Amino acid sequence: MQRKDHIVDRRDVLLHMEDMNKAFPGVQALSNVDLEVRAGEIHGLIGENGAGKSTLMKILTGVYTKDSGQLRIEGERVEIIDPHHAQQLGISIIYQEFNLMPNLTVAENVFIGREPDRFQFIRWGDLRQQTQELLDLLGIHLSPRETVRDLSVAEQQMVEIAKALSIQSRIIIMDEPTSALTDTEVESLFHIMRSLKEQGLGVIFISHRLEEVFEICDRITVLRDGENVGTRNVEDVTPDEVIHMMVGRALGELFQKETSAKSGDVVLEVHDVMRTGTVLDPSAIALNNVNFQLHRGEILGLAGLIGSGRTALARVIFGADTMDRGEIYIDGERVDVHSPEHAIRHGMGFVPEDRQGQALILSMAVRKNVSLAKLGDLTNYGFVDGVEEKQIVEHYVDTLQIRTPSLDQKVMYLSGGNQQKVVIAKWLALEPKILIMDEPTRGIDVGAKAEVHALMNQLAQQGVGIIMISSELPEILGMSDRILCMREGQVVGELSRDEATPERVMRLLTTEEQVEVHNAQPKQERRNKHE
Amino acid sequence: MNRATDAAVEQQPAKETEDRQFDVTAVLGRFAALIFLIVLGTAFAILEPAFVNPINLFNVLRQVSVYGLLAIGMTFVILTAGIDLSIGSLLALSGLVVAAVEKGSTGLLTGAAAGEASGYPLPVAILAAVIVGMAGGGLQGLAITRLRVPPFVVTLGGLSAFRGAALVFSGGQPISAFSEDFRYWGQGFIGPVPVPVVIFLSFAVLAYIVLRYTRYGRYIYAVGGNLEAARLSGLNTDRLVASVYVIMGFFAGLSGFVLAARLNSAEQVAGLGYELTVIAGVVIGGTSLFGGEGGIFGTIIGVLLIGVLNNGLTLMNVSSYYQQIIIGIIIVFAVFFDQMIKRRQR
Structure with a gap:
């Protein structure tokens, strides 16, 4: 199976999906889509939400049956009957949410259903040893004995990969594997993906993050409205061209912050906020003496790796979690925020990071x-x-251009971008003074992303103070008037828009460096610059 | 589960569902219980003409009224993804309370209390029963929201504790032989319609309106649909969750009274096992045990279905032992059918 030559002949083609068609009532999800994946290739599959990526992958993994089209694996024609059959053919998929049993160990999870046994008794030694071999092969530093519940998201993902490898998969599909990972974790994931590639596997990588696609993929296939818009070698295209292929139009600069925000008065002040882990949840992230101010009409970026306390801070301010110590002032007045109910009464809104789970x-x-x-x-x-309800909802559905067949459509049937707009609409209807947005554009497509950003600019211009948490550095840098960097529950630095560079922010987030936190007065110089 | 929804989202949107109004399976799914009720009713009518006799039909309705009242409360509870196993015991306790207050003493307390054995007016007695029910429900609601013990466990405790309280309260003796005014609420008629049926249907209409048109009703669905999202939208979720157990308690108290009036006796063993029948009715009616979906209309159908089945089978001389088996099977198939339809809609 080891092959690294660059001449492609038919044998090198691991998977060939030809003329795939699939219709759902009222929509042609796929029309004549081709996809070819070679051995030893990482193949990026990209497209906006609803472009047909998932449908195509569900056909490949036997979840859906195709209407028509041909499927060849290593040149041999196959008809995939069900997910189990797909697995037997060597096709594995790693979903955004994992299929692991949290109460079992790494080894038990990797070999679940296929444990080495004798007379129905598991041979634990063999089980652990075989798991260890797999982990070593992938360069994963984990013990087979660890309980999956105690692992980080990134580590759980690696267990999934080990599991896929253990069933002799030849094609591994990764659906948005990086969306919940920090940048360092993404690096180690990429490391593993490269090692899969060296072993001659084909990897299909689905991601919304173009930088990653360009970093890791050999070729890219772009889907739009259920059609294959083209397959390209990564060297032959630029991100702009790919975006153009995805949306059918060229977007100018992404993440464009309009020069706006005559930063006004302080609308929110957070003073010495502390929160320690609780007995029930010792892993709760402590907040350590957090201080900052938010001004009217300002977008304040909150940068930090996962686990740095960004989300914990947002939740404490909004009253979703309690703080152990600290004060919150709104419009200069001390307020007690015990619950989201209070926070809303004081003019706050909160767009949580987990859209489907919390919003x-x-x-x-x-x-x-x-x-x-x-x-x-x-x-x-x-x-x-x-009547009044309908008027208001209609107004916001129009303003935000939420695409839904009717107001009575269940939100579960909307695309990710439209779902996110529904969440935002909910808060806009309250006309908040302060809007906290945790990963406001996670997992939504490029077009919707641009719309959300435009909306944030517009809100800031109307005087709303916005706190934006984001894991995407370009988004933080592009959208924020000011950036607070958090690490281990503390604010370790504050950068103005002009001071911030990707390198500086990254250094603050990942190293021991600190910047003196200027006490958040609106910077006179910067204001002048904007005027 | 999330993945399944993601899938629905991605494979795409909107247009798919416009066609849904023409989708037969959707109609079937929505009215499955109703259709089954009609089919069943027709079958019984053909096989056993006595079934369609108006007197028999009102009899069926009267029999389901107590279950029905409880099922209204249970619908609120299950819509929040909760459960209440204590209702049978709470019913017995409130039944004894209403009886004792009306008669002025429990059967046993002939000593000190017997002196004032003249009794209190009926409205006071009913109020006492309902208050006991609501207090019992409220206690459980507090345990669920403050102590964070799952509803199943809290109400399992209530199932035992309230039954015990009923025994303590009455000293193990039933209280019987009520005034005519009292019995009227269980045995009387308004025109041809039995009084319990009128009570049941009135509260059903009221509950329907509350769930459908009021803010409170909307909040109940929101809490059951996604508790955390509801909380982060500013809803006082603890108070809302606790409130449904108070409502459930109200209906347990009320049905305790109606049952005592109908039987002309309040007993410690009243309502034994009712929780299962009531939950079955709600579930057969399409309210999801996971919360957020369903409603009163389905519950009424579900309860009627059980009533009709019992009555029809009895008329056809099927032993009540077999009836239990049949109802058990129907519960499972009703939910299976419901889920199958939902899967098809994906």
Whole structure:
């Protein structure tokens, strides 16, 4: 199987999907899509949400049956019947959410259902040794005895990869594997992916992050509206060209912050906030003496690696978690925020990072999701004023251009970008003074991303103070007026828009360096520059 | 589960569902229980003409009224993804309370209390029963929200504790032989319609309106659909969750009264095992045990279905032992059918 020559002949083609068609009621999800993956290749599959990536992969893994088309593995024609069959053919998929049993060990998970046994008794020694060999092969530093629950997201992902390898997979599909990883973790994932490639496997890499696609992939296939727009060698294209292929139009600079924000008065001040891990959840991230100010009309970027306390800080400010010590001032007045209910009353809104888990009620209609936080104002004698509700929801659905067949569509049927807009609409309906957005564009496509950014600019211009948490450095740098860098529960540095470079921010997040935190007064010089 | 939703999202949107209104499976799914009820009713009518006799039909309704009242409360509870196993015991306790207050003493306390054995007016007695029910439910609601013990466990405790309380309260003796005014609420008629049926349907309509048109109702669905999202949207989720157990307690108290009036006796063993029948009715009616989906309309159908099945089978001389087997099977298939339809819609 070891092969590294660059001449491609038919044998090198691991997988060939030809003329794939799949229709769902009312929509042609795939039309005549071709996809070819070679041995020893990392193949990027990209496209906006709804472009057909998942459908194509679900056909490959036997979750859906194709309407028509041919599928060849190593030149041999196959009909994949079900997921189990796909697995037997050597096709593995690693989803964003993992299929691991958290209560079992690494070794038990890797060989689940295929444990080496004798008379139905598991041979634990062999199990651990075989797992260890796999982990070594992949260069993963984990013990087979560790319980999966105790592992980080990145480590769990590696267990999934080891599992895929243990069933002799030839094709490994990774669906947005980096979306929950920090930059260092992404590096080690890429390291493993390269080693899979060297072993002659074909890897299909689905990602919204173009920089990553360009870093790791050999070739890219772009889907748009269920069609293959083209397959290219990475060396032959630029990110701009790929974006053009994805959206059918060239986007100018991504992450463009409009020169706006005449930073106004301080709307929010956070003073000496502390939070320690609790008994029930010792892994809770402590916040250590956090201080900062947020101004009207400002976008304050909150940068940090996962686990640095960014989300913990956002949740404490919004009252979703309690703080052990500290004060919060809104418009100069001390407020006690015990719960989100209080926070909302004080003019705050919060877009959490986990859209489906924490922000949306998937089984409810768009209308009910948008009006949920606002419902108190839309009620007469306990009854919801349906007419007024509809007017308000319609207004925000129009403003945000939420694409939905009707207001009564359940949000679970919307695309990721539109779901995120529903969350944002919910808060806009309340006309907040302060909006905290945790990863506001995670997992949504390029077009929707640009729309969300435009909206944030617009809100800032209207005087809303925005705190934006993001793992994407370009987004932080592009959108923020000011950047707070967090590490281990502390603010380790504050950079103005002009001071911030990717290298500086990264250094603050990952090394022991600190920058003196200027106490957040609006910087006179910068304001002048903008005017 | 999330992945499944992601899938639905990605493979794409919108247009797919416009066609849904023409989708037969969707209609079937929505009205599965109703269709089954009609089919079953028709079958019984053909096989056993006595079934369609109006007197028999009202009898069925009267029999399901107590279950029905409880099922209304249970719908609120299950919509929040909770469960209440204590209702049978709470019903017994409230039944004894209403009886004792009305008669002025429990059967046993002939000593000190017997002196004032003249009794209190009926409204006071009913109020006492309902308050006991709501207090019992409220206690459980607090345990669930403050102590963070799962509803299943808390109400399993309640199942035992309230039954015990009922025994302590009455000293193990039933309280019976009520005034005519009292019995009217269980045995009387308004026109041809039994009073319990009127009570049941009135509260069903009220609950339907509350769940469908009020802010509170909307919040109940939100809490059941996604507790954390509801909390982060500013809902006081603890208070909302606790409130459904108070509502459940109210209905346990009320049905304790209705049952005592119907049987002309309040007993410690009243309502034994009712929780299972009631939960079955709610689930057959399409309310999801995972919360956030379902409603009162389905619950009424579900409860009627169980009533009709029991009655029809009895008329056809099927032993009540077999009836239990049949109902058990139907519960499983109702949920299976519901899930199958939902999967098809993906």
